[in-house]
Amino acid sequence: MLTQEGRASLSDIADLNRLKLELNQLQPVDIGDYVADLPPEQRAIAFRLLNKGQATEVFEYLDQEVREELIGYLHDAQVCQLVEAMRPDDRAELFDELPAGVVRRLIQQLSPVERQATATILGYPEGTAGRVMTTEYVRMRQGLTVSQALSKIRLNDQDKETVYYAYVTDDNRKLVQVVSLRQLVFSLPDALIKDIASDRVLKVRTDTAQEEVAQLMKRYDLLALPVVDREDRLVGIITIDDVIDILEEEATEDIQRLAGVGNGDESSLSRPLEKLRNRLPWLLGIMALYIGASSAIAPFQKTIAAVPVLAVIMPLFSNTGGTVGIQALTVTIRSLGVGEVTPQDTLKILKKELLAGVGAALALGLTMVLLALIWTPPQERWVALVAGFVMAANTLVAVTLGTLLPMGLKRLKLDPALVSGPLVTTMLDTIGFILFLTLITITLRFVSP
Amino acid sequence: MLTQEGRASLSDIADLNRLKLELNQLQPVDIGDYVADLPPEQRAIAFRLLNKGQATEVFEYLDQEVREELIGYLHDAQVCQLVEAMRPDDRAELFDELPAGVVRRLIQQLSPVERQATATILGYPEGTAGRVMTTEYVRMRQGLTVSQALSKIRLNDQDKETVYYAYVTDDNRKLVQVVSLRQLVFSLPDALIKDIASDRVLKVRTDTAQEEVAQLMKRYDLLALPVVDREDRLVGIITIDDVIDILEEEATEDIQRLAGVGNGDESSLSRPLEKLRNRLPWLLGIMALYIGASSAIAPFQKTIAAVPVLAVIMPLFSNTGGTVGIQALTVTIRSLGVGEVTPQDTLKILKKELLAGVGAALALGLTMVLLALIWTPPQERWVALVAGFVMAANTLVAVTLGTLLPMGLKRLKLDPALVSGPLVTTMLDTIGFILFLTLITITLRFVSP
Structure with missing residues (x-):
């Protein structure tokens, strides 16, 4: 150094x-x-x-x-x-x-x-295959023998980004076969390229999305993938080092969008103004949503005055429902991102999430009841039960939204990470507060006539 | 199909x-x-x-x-x-x-x-290089010529996972050089391996962390990396397809830990019981933290009774500070994860984050003042000013914590993603609430004697 x-x-x-x-x-x-x-x-x-x-x-x-x-x-x-x-x-x-x-x-x-x-x-x-491909690759005709092919590579292709695959084209530059340098090395010098090359060529079109390219290359363990135009003519190749960059970019995008960071391509080293531009919209959006929440809470001021312990219990709702939602959202978005699941699996996944959700709902609901009992005076014990019920219900809503929202976006061919975490947290907090205050107000009519 | x-x-x-x-x-x-x-x-x-x-x-x-x-x-x-x-x-x-x-x-x-x-x-x-390596690789002695080396590969190495690199060892199996199949193909048949092979061999030890392996291979665009033991003897190689899996695993871990999902290796298809085990601890942890918050709010009940509009304004704090914190946290963790920055860059990054943070603090503080004015009666307009000040202060605290916490963990050689999002949100909400109520209580003494 x-x-x-x-x-x-x-x-x-x-x-x-x-x-x-x-x-x-x-x-x-x-x-x-x-x-x-x-x-x-x-x-x-x-x-x-x-x-x-x-x-x-x-x-x-x-x-x-x-x-x-x-x-x-x-x-x-x-x-x-x-x-x-x-x-x-x-x-x-x-x-x-x-x-x-x-x-x-x-x-x-x-x-x-x-x-x-x-x-x-x-x-x-x-974001398309055409944009990330390189136009420098090894191309050859079917008629060559293995030793001719190797000589051709030695003479012409020294400066190519990869020589580990050679693409075989016909007279119209149409891609017909692929042969690896490994196959060339392990074949007899007189063998014909057309006999040893593979006819089953995986390829993408110039307009294929870069994520799809990366998923394909990962799935089939390829070091390079050919790109063809609408007429099936070879125009470039994408190499594995580009795929690593694409996969990292996509992961960064998912992780940042979930956190409510704009375009999802920010770095710690980005300029402060860019950071502000990325982040402020979601922050102001959250505050705007809370105008709704505050306006919804305002009418309940009489209820809060009648049962002052509510102000102590309500913070216990904050974040818990939101976190349940974000957990489900994050797991779903990541599983979609790495290609483990598709929108066709929605029902199967929702079932698993709801089963786990029922467990969480019971645990959180019960904890809520116990904690609320600490602060509620004897004549208001019923408030703790309502709080527990709302917590459990909110948990189930959270799991369902966290699973269905990204799946729905994916089915519509949109980016599932567009539902950012702050949006979901804010929604669920608001739902929890309003449900709680409504139920308390209704119950009050029966309890204290 | x-x-x-x-x-x-x-x-x-x-x-x-x-x-x-x-x-x-x-x-x-x-x-x-x-x-x-x-x-x-x-x-x-x-x-x-x-x-x-x-x-x-x-x-x-x-x-x-x-x-x-x-x-x-x-x-x-x-x-x-x-x-x-x-x-x-x-x-x-x-x-x-x-x-x-x-x-x-x-x-x-x-x-x-x-x-x-x-x-x-x-x-x-x-999680170490030794665990992800394969023990099947192409090895050769320095004394061979290029054509002997190619014959050796053809005879012995047909079944090796990759033949694109050959590793040159001495009599004690110590790794001394590396030569690519590309170099072999482009060299004269009589050239000696020791002359064409490279002496600067990038390698890792069996106990090197798998993330470090992946970062190295990404940085130097390698298709394979040799693994040596403590005596510098070659014991295996790691190939690029493993690196892609490692990078995806690490990204999944970061994204899930940020969302408060246990070990960070959950899939949408995981069993419900595993999901519950992953997620419940953080949820109960958040509730436990809010016992603290609720207990801290309880003494302020008198203040809330005196200024009932507080109950309407307080939800506006929820989530905003937390989201600012999570945004900074996520960008920092991701930049550390892809190897863009190291703990040495902490001050440089904190400066950029704080500059952006001041912008956000002004925008959010001002918005808070304007929104709070909607609900405050004329004689309580000062409450809106206090709310705006607390929002701005909380924003700066959030940016600082979101940057310093992961950097500190990384410096201690711990996983920066251990500070999960829900923890940060909860902390910041609590700080915001308590700061707000304290300032209001103090101001009340001067305003209404």
């Missing part, structure tokens, strides 16, 4: 040479971390110490914010070299985030081949 | 033959789904239609529950064959979950080599 002195030394030529040697010992991703930790004006200096191949790789590992700043500090020619050498999918991702003016200038300076590859990828909507 | 008739036909021999043909068209994971959907007593019939290789693969894809039932329906000899043919890591996972008596019987019937491999893996604690 680089020493602290290494970091302080970017103004001295002897030190620069030493730093260059040290950087050469590191993996690109580690150099990236080193560069990102430097003050912005020193990043370009460190970056110029890298050779061309290194620079491209390191650049691909940098955060978007750091990349943008770095581009500002580098000469135009350097930036063009970097961008030209990037893989088409990474380049498309970069362009996606740079200001439109910069992108236009950079695209004009790309070679025709690279410009075409980038344009192809940028032509597909975000 | 299999037709509905295919499913109904397991009693007729002609149909069985047809089913066998149909099953042969499917991928093992799809056959697994088909078998799992059958009634338990028919699963063994369908399973016996598969050839030996297929049966092993399909078995590895079945859920634990289905596997256990299936083992009950199969003959002993069949079960032994299946278990003998499994990969050592998958076999260890199966044994982990079967009743101890069954495992003892099965282990006795394994061949010495397979018994040894299984015992090795089962000897490492759950």
